[in-house]
Amino acid sequence: MQPSRLALDLGAPPEVPEEAIAAAAALLRGGWLHRYGETLGDSSDAALLEEEFAAALGARYCVGVNSCGSAMFLALLGSGVRPGDRVLMNGFTLSPVPGAIAHAGAEPVIVEVTQDLVIDLDDLARQARASGARHLLLSHMRGHIADMDRLMTLCDELGMSVIEDCAHTMGARWAGRPTGRFGRAGCFSLQSYKHVNAGEGGLLVTDDEDLAARAILASGSYMLYGQHRARPSKEVFARWKDLTPNFSLRLSSLAAAVARPQLRLLAERARVWSDRHARLAALLGAIPGIRLPHRPQQEEHVQSSIQFAAPGLDPERFRRFLAGCRARGVFLKWFGAEAAEGYTSAPRHWRYLRDARTPPHTEAILATLCDMRIPLSLPAEACGSIAAIVAEELEAAQRP
Numbered sequence: 001m002q003p004s005r006l007a008l009d010l011g012a013p014p015e016v017p018e019e020a021i022a023a024a025a026a027l028l029r030g031g032w033l034h035r036y037g038e039t040l041g042d043s044s045d046a047a048l049l050e051e052e053f054a055a056a057l058g059a060r061y062c063v064g065v066n067s068c069g070s071a072m073f074l075a076l077l078g079s080g081v082r083p084g085d086r087v088l089m090n091g092f093t094l095s096p097v098p099g100a101i102a103h104a105g106a107e108p109v110i111v112e113v114t115q116d117l118v119i120d121l122d123d124l125a126r127q128a129r130a131s132g133a134r135h136l137l138l139s140h141m142r143g144h145i146a147d148m149d150r151l152m153t154l155c156d157e158l159g160m161s162v163i164e165d166c167a168h169t170m171g172a173r174w175a176g177r178p179t180g181r182f183g184r185a186g187c188f189s190l191q192s193y194k195h196v197n198a199g200e201g202g203l204l205v206t207d208d209e210d211l212a213a214r215a216i217l218a219s220g221s222y223m224l225y226g227q228h229r230a231r232p233s234k235e236v237f238a239r240w241k242d243l244t245p246n247f248s249l250r251l252s253s254l255a256a257a258v259a260r261p262q263l264r265l266l267a268e269r270a271r272v273w274s275d276r277h278a279r280l281a282a283l284l285g286a287i288p289g290i291r292l293p294h295r296p297q298q299e300e301h302v303q304s305s306i307q308f309a310a311p312g313l314d315p316e317r318f319r320r321f322l323a324g325c326r327a328r329g330v331f332l333k334w335f336g337a338e339a340a341e342g343y344t345s346a347p348r349h350w351r352y353l354r355d356a357r358t359p360p361h362t363e364a365i366l367a368t369l370c371d372m373r374i375p376l377s378l379p380a381e382a383c384g385s386i387a388a389i390v391a392e393e394l395e396a397a398q399r400p
């Protein structure tokens, strides 16, 4: 018999392991919570986390900051974005992406996405030519990775620099290469709902020595940038140190201490998430009236959420479907909602933009798109109960 209600919190963040709790407690006892110190040297947890993350991704440099949003802002600045510039971005993402562009004083230009929830490369080419934009902030939103070979070839042809938003793709790859290693810089999040839960934090990886030095200085290193380990040479800092404002966006050593042991758990976490996602995808995909995005073979995703479309429902029935699922503990989010809700929003909600509009194809796709978090703690057996609730509530919403 199927349950009438799911007795699980789908919003539960990944558990913080004992090793991380012990590391945080040790740090608290010593008081070294700020990552720099006149007598500290280069062994702060923040410096060590950066070194470990750079090594894990095969990147030359890594800069820790207080959020992925800050990492994206600094990556844009370091790529040469100036106030008034136009920056392309895909229309399926979350508000910190246009926010990072606005933070740099630039103007987002929204590009369409495909039914499979990745940036539409034909529209990207069109919008690049029409806008003259030289920068793309590409969001691998909800873990959906575009064909990165085609995308990078296109961006090279267009002379466009790419920054990757990897808030949802830590540990994910395209054709064997980690996301964040295609563009000029990759930006990751350590916020609680991400693959590593440090509460807050961001990591920027790059092989570009000028971008790295500028990001370290702008993040608020003062003249203590020598305490970074995954950093460029002091000669590079000499070029930028008097030309770079301090925006004080530092990564706290406390967050880094909580994150470091979790980095070592990423492969195991990816295994669990992939298993739960595969089960849910098979079950939900078999429900009449539900469509899942196609995932290409080159994509090795680490899905901490699942997206599906219910294309047959008009907005009124959609609201009924969501309410029915939520009442039974299956908390679905909807990208087609009239107003922004929780973490979820769409370009038409960002009314500070000059052109706050979701482009038409993306609007149609988001109108029927549902999103569900997959907590790491989700037992495999619960996937069947979730799918049963979704199927029953969809059927109920379809009734006249």
Ligand SMILES: Cc1ncc(COP(=O)(O)O)c(C=O)c1O
Binding pocket: 066, 067, 068, 069, 070, 093, 094, 096, 097, 139, 140, 141, 142, 165, 167, 168, 188, 189, 190, 191, 201, 202, 343
């Ligand atoms: C797609 C996407 N990009 C970037 C971010 C920004 O991450 P942070 O909260 O660390 O700034 C988020 C946060 O939820 C996100 O969902």
